[in-house]
Structure formats: C-alpha cells, structure tokens
Amino acid sequence: EAGVVQSPRYKIIEKKQPVAFWCNPISGHNTLYWYLQNLGQGPELLIRYENEEAVDDSQLPKDRFSAERLKGVDSTLKIQPAELGDSAVYLCASSPGTGGPAFFGQGTRLTVV
C-alpha cells in the first residue's frame, strides 16, 4: 500500500514569492493534516480536513496561507507571499478516521531566502 506522498521534497524561494505544496494521502483515509515543524520542535497543526471539509484551521495564518482539498482526496497548501520566518518543514499526514493513528509523508523542506 502506498504511503502519504508529498511534493516537492525541497523548495528554495525568495521572500515575497508564492509557493505551493501538494499531498496525496493514503487511499481511503478521510482525515488529512498539514503540520509545520521547526528544527528541534514537534509538529504544529496548521489545518485538518475531514473529507473535503476544513474542520480545524484555527492555527492557519490566513493572511498568507491557504489550503484546499478538492474531492476529499489530495490537498494543496499555499503560501503567498512567503516570509523568511516560513522556512520550515511542512508535513502532511492522513488518518483513516478520527480515532486512528496518522501516517506522515516525507515532508517538504522550505527555505525562504
């Protein structure tokens, strides 16, 4: 069974430029999470989807971040414009249901210069 797939693995952009990350969850997983992880810290939740509905986006900086999960399958997270402080690893995870464990993709390491 294929795991969670994220792309790109690495991205370097100049500040004020836009950037987008893509995630394809494990087949059949209804719950999809986007996390941000800074060096030496645990993952911090940005947004959680149940199917195509964003049920928890309270930690998403909506002035510059946006996300979508069309048709309740793959998802895109966008930053526009990027700031230096956005440099981090962006992790996508999926879960088969509200009680089950979440499985992570390889992550996207973003560097804003």
Next chain:
Amino acid sequence: QKEVEQNSGPLSVPEGAIASLNCTYSDRGSQSFFWYRQYSGKSPELIMFIYSNGDKEDGRFTAQLNKASQYVSLLIRDSQPSDSATYLCAAKMGAINMIYNQGGKLIFGQGTELSVKP
C-alpha cells in the same frame, strides 16, 4: 501550558539499558495516544498507540497510559544505538469533542531526544 508536554532531553542511556520517555497532556477529552520516532532529517514514524489505561507491549516497546494522571510513557527495553532519535508523543481528542470540531485533532509534544551510547 502546552497541551502535550515532554522533556526535550537529551536523554542518554547505555546500550542494553531501558529508556523511559514521559509525556503529560492537559485535555481530559484526549482519547488516544501515539508515540512517533523521528530520525534527523526524516518525517515522524508511528511506533506505538494506546487507547486504554494500562500497558501495551510490542516487541521491545511498551506504552503505558494513566488517564487519571494524564500521563503517557514509552519504555524501550534493550536499547540499541539505532534507537537514537527524537520521540514524539501525540494526543488525539475523541468523539466527545466532535461538536466543537475538535474530534480527531492530533496534538504533538515538542519531542524528547534519545541517545543510546554503545
């Protein structure tokens, strides 16, 4: 107060010893608990989950849950240098929180760095 707290470490143990990793959580609505291992430069990997009070064993790993004390732990027996990594504790709210859209929210601690010395 953070919702899930761990000692950041580093925790250093000799090879063959038992490593004990601890985690506390603040929300009594949390229903399920997870331990992830994260090697440097890699993404978190699920190693254990526990839903009920008591112990759950899987090979060299034992997860312990005490809901009254809001405490979760992970024991690693016969520690190996390959166990050296950061261990993340996570708590997931259960269905009781669904009306507030919190059900399924998965919150992580800051992680404990474990170093197993040969």
